Amino acid sequence: MEKANRSTLVIRCNNVFDEQTSLTVTLADVAEYYDAQARNLTSGCRTLAGLTGDWLQIDQLAFLALGWFKRVNIVGMRRAARRRGLEPKF
Numbered sequence: 483m484e485k486a487n488r489s490t491l492v493i494r495c496n497n498v499f500d501e502q503t504s505l506t507v508t509l510a511d512v513a514e515y516y517d518a519q520a521r522n523l524t525s526g527c528r529t530l531a532g533l534t535g536d537w538l539q540i541d542q543l544a545f546l547a548l549g550w551f552k553r554v555n556i557v558g559m560r561r562a563a564r565r566r567g568l569e570p571k572f
Contacts, residue, residue, distance in 0.1 A: 488555040492504050498535055504516040507531045507547045509555070509562035514543045 484504060485492040511531040515548045519528045520541065528540040530547075551559040552572055561572045 486550060486554075489558060491505065491550055493543065493546075497533065503533070505531055505533050505543070507543070509551055509558050510565070512544060512547050512551060512559070513562040513566045513568065515540075516548070516563070517568055520544065549560065 483491065483556050484494050489509055493505045493507065493569050495503060495505050501549045507530065515530045515570070519530070520566050522528065526537055527534055528537045533540065533543075548559070556572065560572075
């Protein structure tokens with residue numbers, strides 16, 4: 483992690499070309515991922531906050547971001563999930 487606060491998480495990661503990049507993940511990005519991407523079983527690729535890659539690595543990044551936001555801003559994470567039509571179980 484490079485930087486983290488209640489609404490943004492900046493993660494240093496590699497893109498598909500193995501180049502270092504900073505990925506900025508917001509509450510809305512995590513909610514969008516779990517609404518539209520996480521249940522997509524037909525593709526080996528998924529996208530989180532504009533970063534596309536192998537489903538397992540992207541899923542792990544989304545899980546890490548969700549865990550962070552649940553610890554530091556659970557109310558905001560619940561609100562972002564509800565905006566996407568999800569009912570949070572946390």
